[in-house]
Amino acid sequence: MTNNADRGTASPLDPLNWGTKTVMLTGGIAVSLTLGPLFPVLPKIDAALAHNPGDHLLVKLLVTVVGVTMVIGAPLGGLLTDRLGARKVLLCSCLLLTLAGTAGLYLDSLPALIASRLFVGAAGSAIAATTMTLINSRFDGHDRAKWMGAHVSLAALSGLILQPVSGLLGEFGWRWPFALYFLGLPLAAVALFGLGNERPAHRLAGSAPSAQSLLTWFPTRFAVLAVCIGSVTYIPTVYLPFLMRQAGVSSPFLISLVGFADSTVAAIMSMLYGKVHRIVSSHAAFAFSFFCTGTAMLITAIVPGVVGVVVGMTVFGLGMGWFVPNLMTAAAKQVTLDQQGRTVGLVKGSHYLAAPLCTIVVEPLSRQFGPESAMLAGGALSFCVLAVFGYQIVLRRRVQSVVITEPETPSLRWS
Known part of the structure; x- marks a missing residue:
């Protein structure tokens, strides 16, 4: 990829102002809002509406x-960002996130929810795709x-x-965590007043939009990997509260504190990824994550x-912290600016697709054998993908040691 970003600096045509930096750093909060607030109150919602x-x-x-709609929103957000620029996409998405997210404050019907x-x-996936x-x-x-x-x-x-915070609000009733979606409004304000007039990617690259067929340039292997990562990530999100209830813990606040451990570790690991990236290959980082x-x-x-x-969720955070930055950084190396x-x-959409798929697949196991079986299924998937990366690492080293002068086998490239 050849552009002004090759040196790790911003394009001189679009200097990084405070709004752009804020958006790039805080866009991931939309995903936390999309998935997180209901986690501690699922048992209460179950008791009230099931x-x-x-x-x-x-x-x-x-x-x-x-x-389901993250699968649509992420590619659509990425496409519109390439074509229209980030500001319009972010503003509309943030407003939609707020309006739809707060609907739980007054809806009583599960289908309506x-x-x-x-x-x-x-909306949440479009925000994440645009900022990434x-x-x-x-x-x-x-x-x-x-x-x-x-x-x-x-x-x-x-x-x-x-x-x-969601757990504390949940102590007053299962509706209160839905109020957290009003946090979409400050991000909308930053997009409106702080974000520069981000131009479409093809204009920054100085060329017309690419007319190549998607199948000719998109690295499909990253979409498959994203589904595996999403499945491993979302299974604990859904079944951890029910494991806790089975262990005798029903307080939403206490359930939320259990998630505190893996989130803390994951945040630290994500922050360290930039430094680790200098000395660890993407293959090795993926292998470490799936092992954890x-x-x-x-x-x-x-x-x-x-x-x-x-203890388990603390170890889980060690692996989870590198998943997304490693996946997105490796995929970005394979494509051009536009x-x-x-x-x-598309990669994030595949990641989000795993959420409903893994729930539908493992729910029969959970009903028959308890929530522990869902966690075992996620662990088995992790070790299967770990075996694939372990094989790839060994094979790459063997090829490089035998034929040093030959180029790397294309089928082995993930980064």
């Missing part, structure tokens, strides 16, 4: 159904990894704050009580 066996699945889908959550998913596109378009190399790590770290920190998440979910499933859950938005959108 009146038949099918309703219990709908309650769980309140968290993960957002993935599910419908509102679909709009939340589309800004990072990938403005920076390259280690600076891109540093900013992406900071973006993900701040998203994790926001989740760290939102979880106990697989081990963590195994601990959570087989060690009884709250202790097992807390393809960054679509690449971010």
